[in-house]
Amino acid sequence: MFRLQPPLPDDYSRATADDLHRRVVSARSRLGRRLVILGHHYQREEVIQFADKRGDSFGLSRFAAEQREAEFVVFCGVHFMAESADILTGPHQQVILPDLNAGCSMADMADLDGVEQIWDELAEVTDIEGIVPITYMNSAAALKAFVGRNSGSVCTSANARPVLRWALGLDANGKAGASAPAPRAASGRRRVRDKVLFFPDQHLGRNTGFQLGYDAADMQVVDPRRRLGGLQDAEVKEATLLLWKGHCSVHQRFQTSHVEAFRSEHPGGIVIVHPECSHEVVEIADEVGSTDYIIDAIAAAPAGSVIAVGTEIHLVERLAREHPDKTVVSLDPIVCPCSTMFRIDLPHLAWVLEGLLEGEVRNRIVVDEGTAADARVALERMLAIA
Numbered sequence: 001m002f003r004l005q006p007p008l009p010d011d012y013s014r015a016t017a018d019d020l021h022r023r024v025v026s027a028r029s030r031l032g033r034r035l036v037i038l039g040h041h042y043q044r045e046e047v048i049q050f051a052d053k054r055g056d057s058f059g060l061s062r063f064a065a066e067q068r069e070a071e072f073v074v075f076c077g078v079h080f081m082a083e084s085a086d087i088l089t090g091p092h093q094q095v096i097l098p099d100l101n102a103g104c105s106m107a108d109m110a111d112l113d114g115v116e117q118i119w120d121e122l123a124e125v126t127d128i129e130g131i132v133p134i135t136y137m138n139s140a141a142a143l144k145a146f147v148g149r150n151s152g153s154v155c156t157s158a159n160a161r162p163v164l165r166w167a168l169g170l171d172a173n174g175k176a177g178a179s180a181p182a183p184r185a186a187s188g189r190r191r192v193r194d195k196v197l198f199f200p201d202q203h204l205g206r207n208t209g210f211q212l213g214y215d216a217a218d219m220q221v222v223d224p225r226r227r228l229g230g231l232q233d234a235e236v237k238e239a240t241l242l243l244w245k246g247h248c249s250v251h252q253r254f255q256t257s258h259v260e261a262f263r264s265e266h267p268g269g270i271v272i273v274h275p276e277c278s279h280e281v282v283e284i285a286d287e288v289g290s291t292d293y294i295i296d297a298i299a300a301a302p303a304g305s306v307i308a309v310g311t312e313i314h315l316v317e318r319l320a321r322e323h324p325d326k327t328v329v330s331l332d333p334i335v336c337p338c339s340t341m342f343r344i345d346l347p348h349l350a351w352v353l354e355g356l357l358e359g360e361v362r363n364r365i366v367v368d369e370g371t372a373a374d375a376r377v378a379l380e381r382m383l384a385i386a
C-alpha cells in the first residue's frame with residue numbers, strides 16, 4: 001500500500017552520521033522512560049543499536065503488549081508491526097513508525113476487499129463456518145480484524161504450528177480431534193472446523209502444513225485474481241489448507257541450487273532457512289524457523305560450524321559478526337535486503353525523536369478503534385495459543 005513519507009528537512013538529510021548518532025543518543029536520554037524503541041532483527045546496525053528490545057515479529061508484539069509505562073513506542077520495523085503494537089498498547093500510548101513508506105510487499109498482497117470476496121465465494125460452495133481464517137502477522141490491521149470477527153487467529157513464523165493445530169483441532173501428534181474446541185455457532189452447536197484459509201503467505205502456510213503431516217493433496221493455492229481462487233468446487237471441498245497466493249520477494253529468492261552449491265563447497269555445513277522460503281528449499285534445509293529461531297540455532301551450533309542462512313541480509317551479517325568462531329554466510333551469494341525494512345535509517349529515527357522533544361508526534365500509527373477491537377481478539381488469541 002502506498003503511503004507518503006515527505007522528504008526530511010535538510011537538517012536531517014544532510015547531517016553527518018556522527019551528528020545524527022549524537023542527536024539520537026541525546027534525545028533518547030532526555031525522553032527517558034517516556035520512550036521505548038523496538039527493533040526488528042532486519043534493521044540496519046545504525047538503527048538497531050538504539051533498540052531497547054530486539055526481536056522477531058512475535059517477540060516484539062508480546063513485548064509491546066507488556067509496555068504499560070512508555071508514552072511513546074518507536075517501532076523500527078515495518079507498518080504492520082507498528083499497527084499491531086498500536087492495537088496491543090494502551091490508549092495512553094502512541095506508536096511511531098519512523099518512515100511511513102516502510103511497508104511490506106507481502107502484506108500488500110492481501111487486502112480486505114480481496115479476502116472478503118474470496119470468503120463470499122467460498123461460502124457458495126462449502127460450509128463457511130467450517131473454515132478458520134488465519135492471517136500471518138504480515139498483514140494489515142483490517143485483515144486481523146476480519147480474522148477476529150470470524151473466530152480465527154493471527155500467527156507469526158514462530159507460532160504457525162500451534163496456531164494451525166488449534167485451528168484444526170489437532171493434538172500434539174497432529175491427530176484430529178483433541179485440543180481446541182471450536183467456538184459455538186449462533187445455533188449454540190459446536191461447529192466442525194476442518195479447513196483453514198491462510199493468508200497472505202502461501203509458503204509459511206504450506207511449510208507448516210507439511211510439518212503437521214499434511215501432504216500436497218490437502219493444500220490448494222487460492223489466486224485472489226480469479227473467481228473462487230481459480231479452484232473447482234470439489235478442490236475447495238476436499239482441501240484442508242487454502243493458501244493465499246502471496247509471497248515474500250526476499251525469501252522467495254532462495255533456491256535449491258543455492259543449497260546444493262553451498263553443500264558442495266562445505267559438505268559438513270548447516271543450512272538454516274526462514275519458513276517464508278519455498279517448500280523445495282525448506283525440505284532440503286537442515287533447520288527452519290523464525291528469525292529468533294535462527295539466532296538461537298546459530299548460537300547453539302558448535303564453534304567451527306559453517307552455516308548458510310536463508311533470510312534477510314542484515315540479520316545474516318550481524319550473526320556473522322557476533323559469532324567470529326563460526327562461519328555464517330548468506331545462502332544466496334547475491335545479497336538482497338528487505339527494501340522496506342531498509343527505509344528506517346538514522347535520519348528518520350532522529351527526526352521522530354527530536355519531534356517528540358519539540359512536542360510533535362511525527363508518523364503516529366493509529367488503528368481506528370472498531371478495527372482495533374476485532375484485530376485485538378485475533379492477536380490476543382494468538383498470544384494465548386502460543
Ligand code: 13P
Pocket residue numbers: 055056057058138156157158248276290291292
Ligand atoms: P519474523 O516473524 O521471523 O520476525 O519474520 C517477519 C518477517 O517479515 C520475515 O520476513
Ligand code: SF4
Pocket residue numbers: 078103104105106107138248249250251276312338339340341
Ligand atoms: Fe515483508 Fe519480506 Fe520484508 Fe519480511 S522480508 S518485511 S515479509 S517484504
